[in-house]
Amino acid sequence: MSSSSARSPRSIVVVGGGIQGTSVAYHLSQSKSLPPNSKITLLEAKSPASAASGKGGGFMARSWGDGGPTQKLHHLAFDMYADLAPDLGCETYRKLPVLSVRPGYKGGAEKARKESTLRSIVPGWLDGNVGPISPLGFGDDTAQITPSEFVHKMLERAGDSVEVRLGACTGVETEQGSDRGARKIVGVKYAPRSDDGVEGAEETTIPADTVIVSAGPWSCAAEDWFQGAVELPMEGVKSTSIVWKKPEGAENVDATALFCGEDNRFGTHLEVYPRPDGTIYICGIGGSDYISKEDLKSGAFREVCEAKEARVAAASDSFREMSSTYSEKGELDKVQACMRPCPPDAMPYMGAVAGFEGAYINAGHNCWGIAWAPASGKAMSELVLEGESTSIDLRPFDPARFTPVNKRGGRGRKRRGTSVGEQW
Numbered sequence: 425m426s427s428s429s430a431r432s433p434r435s436i437v438v439v440g441g442g443i444q445g446t447s448v449a450y451h452l453s454q455s456k457s458l459p460p461n462s463k464i465t466l467l468e469a470k471s472p473a474s475a476a477s478g479k480g481g482g483f484m485a486r487s488w489g490d491g492g493p494t495q496k497l498h499h500l501a502f503d504m505y506a507d508l509a510p511d512l513g514c515e516t517y518r519k520l521p522v523l524s525v526r527p528g529y530k531g532g533a534e535k536a537r538k539e540s541t542l543r544s545i546v547p548g549w550l551d552g553n554v555g556p557i558s559p560l561g562f563g564d565d566t567a568q569i570t571p572s573e574f575v576h577k578m579l580e581r582a583g584d585s586v587e588v589r590l591g592a593c594t595g596v597e598t599e600q601g602s603d604r605g606a607r608k609i610v611g612v613k614y615a616p617r618s619d620d621g622v623e624g625a626e627e628t629t630i631p632a633d634t635v636i637v638s639a640g641p642w643s644c645a646a647e648d649w650f651q652g653a654v655e656l657p658m659e660g661v662k663s664t665s666i667v668w669k670k671p672e673g674a675e676n677v678d679a680t681a682l683f684c685g686e687d688n689r690f691g692t693h694l695e696v697y698p699r700p701d702g703t704i705y706i707c708g709i710g711g712s713d714y715i716s717k718e719d720l721k722s723g724a725f726r727e728v729c730e731a732k733e734a735r736v737a738a739a740s741d742s743f744r745e746m747s748s749t750y751s752e753k754g755e756l757d758k759v760q761a762c763m764r765p766c767p768p769d770a771m772p773y774m775g776a777v778a779g780f781e782g783a784y785i786n787a788g789h790n791c792w793g794i795a796w797a798p799a800s801g802k803a804m805s806e807l808v809l810e811g812e813s814t815s816i817d818l819r820p821f822d823p824a825r826f827t828p829v830n831k832r833g834g835r836g837r838k839r840r841g842t843s844v845g846e847q848w
Contacts, residue, residue, distance in 0.1 A: 433461040436808065437612040437632045439593045440639030440787075441468025442477035443571045443794050447801025448636055448786055450578040453585040457809040464585060465630055467614055469592040469726055473575040475640060476762040477794065479665060481697045481705050482516070482574075483681065484795035486565035493820035494771060497796040500815060502565065504798035509569060512577040516570035516700050520679045521545040522560040527687040527694075527746060529555025547678035547698070549671075549749040560683060568681070568697055571794045590617040592723065594627060595649045596635055601781045608781035609635050634782040634808060641765035643773070643787030645721045653779045655827040658788060660715035660724070660763040663707065664731040666739055667758040670702030671749055677702045684708070684746070690738040703757060704750075709739040715763065731759040764791050767826075772796075774804065774821040784808060785823040 438449045449466045452458060466472070486502035489495040509517035523545065526532065533550050536542040536557040545562065560566070579586060597611035611629040637646045641660035670677055682696035695708040711732055715724055736759045744751035767773065767788040777783035786804045789796055803816035 431459040433459050433463070434634060434809075435463045435465075435630075435632045436634040436636070437465045437467055437630050439467050439612070439635060439637045440643070441466050441470075441472040441575070441588065442475055442638075442640055443473065443575050443797040444477075444640070444786060444789060444800055445636075445638035446472060446477075446575045446578050447797040448638055448804045449586045449801075450582050451798075451801040451805035452808065453582045455805050455809050457806075464582075464587070465612075465632070466579075466586055466588045467593055467612065467630070468588060468590055469617070469639070469642075469723075471590065472579060472588060473572040475726070475729070476571075476764060477575055478572045479760045479762040480571050480794050481665070481695060481707055482569045482571045482794055483695070483697055484567050484569070485522075485561065488566075493817070494792070494796075496816055497792070497799045500802070501796045501799035502567065504802070505567065505569060508798055509574065512574070512581055514569060514573055514577050516573050517567065518679065518700060519563045519567040520681055520698075521563040522566045522681045522683060524558045524560050524685070525550070525682045525746070526555035526557070526685045527553075527692075527742060528689060529553065531555070532557045545680050547680040549678060549698075549704075549747050550680075550682070552744070552746045552748045552751065554746050566681070568699070569794075570699060571797075574797070589614070589630070591615050591628070592617070592726075593637075593639070593645075593649075596783070597629055598780065606779055606781060609633055609783055632782075634784070636784040636786055636804060636808065638786040638804075640787060640793070641715070641720050641763050642723065642726060643765065643785065644717050646777075646785060648721070650777050650780055650783060653827075654777050654785070654823050656717075656773060656785065656788070656823065657768050657826050658717050658720060659766045659768075660720050661766055662713040662715055662725060662729065662761055662763045664709045664711065664735040664739070664759070664761045665705065665707040666709070666731075666736055666756060666760070668704040668706070668743075668750060669755045669757040671753040672755075673753070674702065674749075677704065682746075684742075687742045687745075689745075690742040692739055692742045694739060694742055696743070706739055706743060709735045711735040711738075725761075725763060729761045729763065731761045733759075764793065766790050769825075772800070772821050773823040774800065774816075774818050775807070775823050778824050778827075 598607035644658035
């Protein structure tokens with residue numbers, strides 16, 4: 425009998441059906457270390473990829489880290505996407521060049537088209553008023569994917585090995601653990617989502633020996649679920665984004681992404697991502713709101729997260745200035761908003777919850793949650809099933825790093841309104 429078959433089946437619940445939680449569930453389901461007859465449940469409050477994973481840009485850059493502890497997440501995830509996306513049948517993954525563009529001036533595009541190193545990557549639709557243009561990447565270490573597609577492709581591949589349940593997690597059930605004073609997970613409680621999309625049905629418990637909380641900004645609610653054993657300071661940054669339709673009559677939309685400088689006329693610093701279907705996704709619109717941990721614990725903006733009309737108008741005006749094509753023929757397709765989860769030090773919470781056997785956190789990945797998803801899922805799968813992560817050093821991401829050693833449950837720092845690290 426193999427060592428795998430000799431081990432008892434696991435009952436694992438992943439809380440959160442965005443790209444991070446789904447990646448954890450997917451990698452658990454594909455792991456050779458998962459005992460036979462194990463059960464994996466993905467518990468999602470609304471629907472898979474309904475929050476930032478359904479509204480994010482999906483940009484990734486292998487070498488754009490700061491050289492710190494998150495650098496390996498950039499490298500490993502970028503390489504994994506290159507293999508996983510084609511294997512899963514994703515149609516929206518591709519590598520693409522990136523330009524830095526200074527808005528509010530004239531002649532930049534014309535000058536760039538005369539330079540041998542730039543002429544082939546300056547998109548045809550960048551035909552309005554822009555200033556100096558410089559390369560940020562030529563497509564060797566920059567890429568994109570539509571994150572919602574990646575989520576659903578992972579679930580398709582996982583098939584029956586991952587059960588998706590809809591409902592909001594309300595806590596965990598525990599009993600005495602193997603060590604004195606420790607608790608162990610025996611169930612995950614949730615309020616099922618009704619057929620009409622309303623929460624509030626009678627609370628139900630999923631039997632489980634393991635729970636991984638991976639619910640983006642709402643993961644800070646786990647502070648209460650684990651009775652103060654871990655402090656998860658978190659701020660939700662709520663931002664608007666827009667999507668433009670493919671211009672009428674256009675055969676294709678050149679695939680070059682733009683990172684634009686501050687446009688003080690409109691209060692924007694646009695990030696512009698053409699997608700393979702001919703649409704253009706734009707974020708960096710400005711005017712973000714900062715949502716407190718207390719509000720996040722109560723589920724703020726989980727059901728409805730609306731765009732700011734004033735920021736939609738500002739971003740549209742700024743983009744039209746840069747593109748005569750879209751000024752004349754462009755039409756908005758979507759206006760939307762979502763939140764990114766920001767711990768005070770701009771690093772994710774990834775690891776076990778001290779004092780609770782079978783409890784883990786995978787959250788707070790800031791603006792790189794989509795880019796890091798495959799690496800995060802792989803690392804957490806290794807930790808849960810093998811006892812440690814061999815692909816990523818998780819020590820800098822200890823969920824308890826803001827929890828006082830002698831006082832579990834103290835409040836953490838916030839940085840309202842200021843940069844929390846990598847902000848691309």
